[in-house]
Amino acid sequence: MPCKTTATTIRRRQRISCAVAIILPSCLSSSARAEPLRLRADAVAETRSPTGLVVMQGEDAARPWVDVEGLVWAGARPNATGDVLVLAMRLKEPHGYGEARFGRFVLATGAIRPVQLDGAELIGRAPWGSTVETFGGAPVIPRFGPRAYDWLVGTRVSQSIGSRATAGVSYVQRREYGEVANEEIGADVASAPAPWLDVAARGAYDLTSPGIADALVSVATRFAAWRLELFASHRSPSRLLPATSLFSVFGDFPSQSIGSTAKWRAAPRLDLLLSGAGQSVGGNLGGNAWARATLRLDDRADGVLGLEFRRVDVSGAQWSGVRAISAQALGGGLRYSTEVEIVVLDHPEGRSPAWPWGLMALSWRSSSRWEVAGALEASSTPEHRYETDALLRVSRTFDGATAARPARTQSQGSQ
């Protein structure tokens, strides 16, 4: 059953969780009681640029058939500005047969690549597992810029077979200045024929410059403390650019890769990942590989050590990199973290041969929902011999709960 396992033991959590959940900092908080209305405000300052930001976000689900969500920000970097990242309302038919989204949101469904949209999406679901999605709107222009007769429409039809498989086909057309910028049909499939096997694939076919725009396949299996994934991808860079760009007319020089990623929970707190892929870029062969070790210093992963090596050798990009992370709770809500990276180029070509980067941070989280974090960042870049930056973030959550917030539990192997 593709579902949530809840209230299992830590050991099961360790078994099932391991890698990644990209979550906004806002989402890192948890409350002792769920409140329909939740707000968070962050003030962020950087000495580089310099930059100052105030980010406000909130969500409300006061009724089961409607929820709203928003994130707006304002600041100076380097000029006073601001924007809306998300401002969306979702209406749900009580039995789940229909759903509508309005406002500014990220559309990503089927083989359609994610696009931030000011518009609407309608979803209809049938009891026998069929789903029809229709959407349309104007792709977002940053900073409330002028519209240029840009719009996007599309649809996706999918069919589920129990909880074992879902397949869909999609169509999308996007216009810029009234001209066709992108017109694709796509197909997607996800299947879990056995509890230990996952298969997923999607592909998009460009109708403007006929040919495969991109295609991805991933097959993953797990057994005991191991997970093994085989993947392959095909991208046609010129077809991914808008067809209104002059750089989209260069023909079909695809970038292809095939590889594997293996994960081994070598010990209850130690994860080892190894990934490698062979690549063909415009007919030139190459490859990349990385290895990563993550050690949790306690069962809740409040402390963590990590080390990662990476090697890239393909199509004019030859470099090696190493990255190390460390974090540890110091008690009293204090926590320190450090992150160091160094990239060494095979052929600097006039640039500095190595690019070191490091960050050291100290954060404090109070039981009254205040959070303060500061950091020093230093690096050497291709443009500058050295750069330093100081960062400060002050955050406050408001969700009406009066109980003290427990420690963060998004722990084992979270990312």
Add this chain to the structure above:
Amino acid sequence: MRWRLTVVMAMTVLLAACASVLGLRGSSPSHPFEHRAHVVRGIGCIECHAGVASAGAGTPLHFPSNADCRRCHTKPHDERPCSTCHGESYVRTGVELAREHLRFEHSKHMGAAHGDCVRCHVEATEVRPQAILPPMASCFGCHEHRDQWTLRDCNGCHVDLANEGTLPSDHVVHDGDFVREHGVRAASTRDLCASCHSERSCAACHGVGTVPALPSRLAFDDVRLRGLHRAGFRSRHADESRADPGVCTTCHSEQSCIDCHNASHVGPTATSRSPHPPGWITAGAGGGEHGLQARIDPMSCAGCHGGAGEQLCVGCHRVGGPGGSPHGHGFASTKNKFHDVPCRACHGVGQ
């Protein structure tokens, strides 16, 4: 001889420390609690877990105390607390997390279960139970929750699923290389993802036009966050793009490159030095290296020469121009070359 002994002792201590850090439990005195031994002797659960039958949502957890154990075990073999060895700490932590994240009251379930705790806690009778808490499938054995499942409305049981931190048990994308894998996994199962992730989760990275700062930048103190743009990405980005042509274009428009380069004072200006190596553009067939590189990774050109900068290409590659046709093998288009953008820039009447 003494130094050998010192080395052996030091190595032993080091290995023990490593085993502890790695979470290896072999050397730990704790072991799963002997539930089975108690069950087969006919000892009822509530004899040790007193009060659990009437426990509500806010009542304390019902772990047996030392006194509870010593009611029967009157002559303990050790003076340390019983829970030091009998019962794993992760089990207790799991129960605490469940109390924190789930809406559940034993008092409402005892009647339906007719006092049979094992009906839900099936593993309690195992010799080495992996999980004392019942999995969600056990809940669904009685509670169908069909409507809530269809609506992905999980708040009936989960206090705050999105922030709970519990990851799906199977069919998941959170293992392995999530950054690369999540797109293909989510393509067909977006609504499953949406049962935990809010709109902001996607927009945090994919709202490229309006995101105030990437998650890795806003949460600079959380080094566990991954992402393509982590750490010294600003230095690496050109080489990352070259290593995987097209990957930038799946999210970024050429204008986003141009805007950032302009803001950083990187890119072509009247006084800037060309970043291209010697032989980038040559006269004659082939035109030098730039043609091949442009075809392999057109976005790298568009990042500086897009928009009005396209005229730089048109100057040579217009029909009849000295650069010849820029179309490589496999090029085809349904556009009208005389009227549509961008074809008319080179093919249009008067060009």
